[in-house]
Amino acid sequence: MREYEIDVIIKNKPIVKDPEGETILKDLIHKQGYDTITSARAGKLISLRVKAANGEKAKKITYDMCNELRIYNPVVHTLDIKVKGE
Amino acid sequence: MVNGREDVSLSESEMGYIRNAMGREPNPLELGMLDIMFSEHCSYKSSRPILKLLPGAGKRVVVGQGYDAGVMDVDDGWVVNIRMESHNHPSAIEPYNGAATGIGGIIRDVLCQGARPIALVDSLRFGPLKSARSRWLFKYVVKGIGDYGNCTGIPTVAGEVEFDESFENNCLVNVACIGLARKENLVLAKASHPGDLLILVGGSTGRDGIHGVTFASKVLTDKSEEDRPSVQIGDPFTKKRIVEGTLKAIETGYVRGLKDLGGGGLTCAASEMAAKGGCGAEIDISKMHLREEGMTPYEIMLSESQERMLFAVKDIQVTEVFDRYETPYAVVGKVTDSKYLVVKHGEKMLARVPAELLADPPTVERRAIKPLVKLEKTKGVPRKIGMLEILSSQNIASKEWVYRQYDHEVGVRTITKPGDGDSAVMMLPNEKALAIAADCNSGHAYLDPYIGGSGAVAESCRNVAATGGEPLAIVDCCNFGDPEKPELFWQFKEAVKGIADMCTGLEVPCIGGNVSFYNESSGTGKAVKPCPAVVALGLVNSLDHITPMQFQKVGDAVLILGETHRELGGSEYYRLSGIDGGEIPKIDASREKRSIDAVLSAIKSGSVSSCHDCSRGGLGVALAIMAIRGGLGATIELEKVPFKDLSFEEVLFSETHSRFILTSEEENVKALMGLLETSSVPFARIGKVSTTLTFRWQNEEHDFPIDRMTSVWENVIPKYMEGGEK
Numbered sequence: 001m002r003e004y005e006i007d008v009i010i011k012n013k014p015i016v017k018d019p020e021g022e023t024i025l026k027d028l029i030h031k032q033g034y035d036t037i038t039s040a041r042a043g044k045l046i047s048l049r050v051k052a053a054n055g056e057k058a059k060k061i062t063y064d065m066c067n068e069l070r071i072y073n074p075v076v077h078t079l080d081i082k083v084k085g086e
Numbered sequence: 087m088v089n090g091r092e093d094v095s096l097s098e099s100e101m102g103y104i105r106n107a108m109g110r111e112p113n114p115l116e117l118g119m120l121d122i123m124f125s126e127h128c129s130y131k132s133s134r135p136i137l138k139l140l141p142g143a144g145k146r147v148v149v150g151q152g153y154d155a156g157v158m159d160v161d162d163g164w165v166v167n168i169r170m171e172s173h174n175h176p177s178a179i180e181p182y183n184g185a186a187t188g189i190g191g192i193i194r195d196v197l198c199q200g201a202r203p204i205a206l207v208d209s210l211r212f213g214p215l216k217s218a219r220s221r222w223l224f225k226y227v228v229k230g231i232g233d234y235g236n237c238t239g240i241p242t243v244a245g246e247v248e249f250d251e252s253f254e255n256n257c258l259v260n261v262a263c264i265g266l267a268r269k270e271n272l273v274l275a276k277a278s279h280p281g282d283l284l285i286l287v288g289g290s291t292g293r294d295g296i297h298g299v300t301f302a303s304k305v306l307t308d309k310s311e312e313d314r315p316s317v318q319i320g321d322p323f324t325k326k327r328i329v330e331g332t333l334k335a336i337e338t339g340y341v342r343g344l345k346d347l348g349g350g351g352l353t354c355a356a357s358e359m360a361a362k363g364g365c366g367a368e369i370d371i372s373k374m375h376l377r378e379e380g381m382t383p384y385e386i387m388l389s390e391s392q393e394r395m396l397f398a399v400k401d402i403q404v405t406e407v408f409d410r411y412e413t414p415y416a417v418v419g420k421v422t423d424s425k426y427l428v429v430k431h432g433e434k435m436l437a438r439v440p441a442e443l444l445a446d447p448p449t450v451e452r453r454a455i456k457p458l459v460k461l462e463k464t465k466g467v468p469r470k471i472g473m474l475e476i477l478s479s480q481n482i483a484s485k486e487w488v489y490r491q492y493d494h495e496v497g498v499r500t501i502t503k504p505g506d507g508d509s510a511v512m513m514l515p516n517e518k519a520l521a522i523a524a525d526c527n528s529g530h531a532y533l534d535p536y537i538g539g540s541g542a543v544a545e546s547c548r549n550v551a552a553t554g555g556e557p558l559a560i561v562d563c564c565n566f567g568d569p570e571k572p573e574l575f576w577q578f579k580e581a582v583k584g585i586a587d588m589c590t591g592l593e594v595p596c597i598g599g600n601v602s603f604y605n606e607s608s609g610t611g612k613a614v615k616p617c618p619a620v621v622a623l624g625l626v627n628s629l630d631h632i633t634p635m636q637f638q639k640v641g642d643a644v645l646i647l648g649e650t651h652r653e654l655g656g657s658e659y660y661r662l663s664g665i666d667g668g669e670i671p672k673i674d675a676s677r678e679k680r681s682i683d684a685v686l687s688a689i690k691s692g693s694v695s696s697c698h699d700c701s702r703g704g705l706g707v708a709l710a711i712m713a714i715r716g717g718l719g720a721t722i723e724l725e726k727v728p729f730k731d732l733s734f735e736e737v738l739f740s741e742t743h744s745r746f747i748l749t750s751e752e753e754n755v756k757a758l759m760g761l762l763e764t765s766s767v768p769f770a771r772i773g774k775v776s777t778t779l780t781f782r783w784q785n786e787e788h789d790f791p792i793d794r795m796t797s798v799w800e801n802v803i804p805k806y807m808e809g810g811e812k
Contacts, residue, residue: 012319015292015293015378016294016317016319017294017318017319017392018319019320019322022321070222073180075179075317076180076317
């Protein structure tokens with residue numbers, strides 16, 4: 001068993017409106033003149049350390065946990081699980 | 087399925103009606119627009135014939151049923167408006183945004199009449215909290231309401247929460263908003279001046295929420311979880327700008343009609359405004375502000391993207407206001423005299439449908455059959471439930487976990503806060519106040535929907551009266567199962583009759599409402615218990631009349647108004663002892679009116695120090711809560727309560743209507759009792775306020791220390807929600 005570093009990234013699905021990202025883009029980035037930046041999407045990042053036999057299993061544990069505890073809602077969010085060093 | 091299209095749910099007879107009205111076959115875009123407008127959610131095709139029963143007239147009614155919100159005159163040129171709506175289906179799959187956009191929608195309904203939204207109310211129903219899914223729904227619905235209300239600066243001041251197995255798969259999220267306006271600033275959702283410009287203001291139009299209403303007119307299936315397009319995302323900060331921008335725009339005097347975009351999107355707003363004003367409308371979709379590329383006309387016309395309003399204005403100058411508030415807008419068309427809703431892209435005609443056909447589809451006669459319910463008769467004596475057990479029921483327990491997440495004071499109008507009175511009381515600008523209460527008991531409504539409907543009106547009116555408000559008007563939100571099932575439609579019909587009869591009896595108009603059908607799960611085939619939720623408004627004529635609910639001072643006399651009968655059917659007591667049937671509390675509108683009038687005259691005489699109505703949990707729970715909230719107790723001679731031949735538990739926990747508990751300072755008791763003598767309502771002095779709650783019964787004393795009751799009552803919901811109790 002080794003410990004894996006895992007990043008869980010939760011964002012609104014691309015098709016779903018993202019008011020937070022829009023506000024950052026409109027009221028901060030564009031108002032300060034960064035015109036070449038054309039899009040901003042906000043989300044949530046959770047860094048975990050997970051004990052597992054291999055990276056695949058660590059990912060699975062994380063995925064199941066996120067579903068069971070409703071850390072995200074599959075209806076509106078995308079869930080991206082990144083295992084570091086794999 | 088029509089013309090081979092699975093996404094259209096128009097019936098053959100509806101198609102015949104459409105062909106007849108249009109004189110031709112509708113094209114695919116027209117078909118989509120008609121489909122959405124003929125859906126139950128937009129057309130009320132099943133419910134309209136029944137809703138006609140509701141009395142909507144009254145001397146203070148300024149705008150009654152049929153508009154976005156009902157408007158009541160509260161004197162000195164001020165009016166309040168109110169609207170109530172359900173957001174059940176979206177909340178069941180995405181509780182946070184479902185509830186938030188429910189709040190967003192209801193704010194727009196009030197705003198679009200030119201009123202400043204000043205208060206929110208939520209009436210919520212979930213499965214019992216032992217289920218993880220119920221906890222998830224409960225947590226995020228409350229958070230969604232709180233975040234949205236708090237961000238827009240509108241206090242959430244009143245509400246109710248009920249837990250029952252029947253809401254496990256279909257939670258009910260009903261919300262109401264109350265607005266305040268000068269009478270002369272009212273605007274209606276009408277486009278009655280050909281040539282006026284149509285301006286779409288607010289958020290951009292995207293693919294979100296397409297077909298939200300047809301979704302709400304269907305039973306939830308397992309696939310609903312992936313029914314993604316129906317979910318909308320709330321954007322409260324944009325909403326705040328729209329609120330301020332809209333109110334400023336109305337001040338310019340250029341706005342002649344205004345409607346929010348909710349279910350049915352632009353199709354619904356444009357056709358209803360045109361039809362109400364006896365005009366037509368022309369929309370050029372190439373002018374619209376879109377969020378996504380490649381959107382089809384169908385998607386544009388049906389999108390339910392949030393935070394949008396459709397203005398009919400006589401002068402383009404009004405847009406200066408929108409610029410100032412950084413609110414995006416687009417001139418998308420104009421009001422015409424053609425009586426048609428025309429959709430174009432540039433010069434190309436895409437759709438041309440009579441506005442009236444869209445806005446006023448034919449009703450459907452549904453069969454209503456009284457079900458043969460075999461309810462368990464109460465066999466012998468039910469399991470005895472003690473006071474502490476009843477206080478620890480999720481339905482009785484303190485809802486502070488909910489309302490502490492809400493900013494209930496923003497706007498500094500809130501005088502009586504959640505938990506301090508039977509209703510919330512909001513300051514009005516003319517030294518008067520507005521009392522607001524929400525109620526429904528689905529346990530009663532399940533046993534007898536007529537009594538459920540009339541009881542909800544009675545209880546909410548009692549609640550506003552207990553805080554010193556004269557019942558002014560009600561709005562209702564009816565939540566039922568599939569109306570195509572005659573037994574379920576019967577429930578709806580009975581509940582509406584009950585609401586109507588109680589409104590007539592209490593002389594309180596019903597100034598608006600909402601119907602949500604198809605609240606049932608395909609998995610179990612079970613509908614929710616019928617739920618005719620009601621919000622009542624009361625006018626407090628003098629701030630001196632505002633009365634708290636909690637005990638005030640040791641030594642105050644405790645009185646009960648009204649008789650107690652053996653009526654435990656549908657009660658919390660029976661629910662806990664596992665009994666479904668029983669004698670349901672009877673309803674008598676004239677008795678209710680006498681009780682309410684007696685309480686109001688008592689309060690106005692200045693001799694009442696606190697007042698609380700007896701409802702869920704009966705007299706026992708009412709006294710316990712007055713004690714807990716006041717940090718004081720009372721010694722009650724239970725045998726003095728007006729009743730005939732009842733047991734200790736029956737006196738304490740029977741849920742008979744038309745009852746109030748009053749307290750009065752010793753020096754005022756005589757005057758109070760003299761006044762009540764003249765009211766022809768049975769009453770009795772039953773004890774006095776002390777430091778522990780004691781019931782005397784047949785020479786025995788039953789003691790309930792306040793701190794013990796408090797810790798039980800306060801910790802039920804936090805234990806589930808924070809302790810992770812399974």
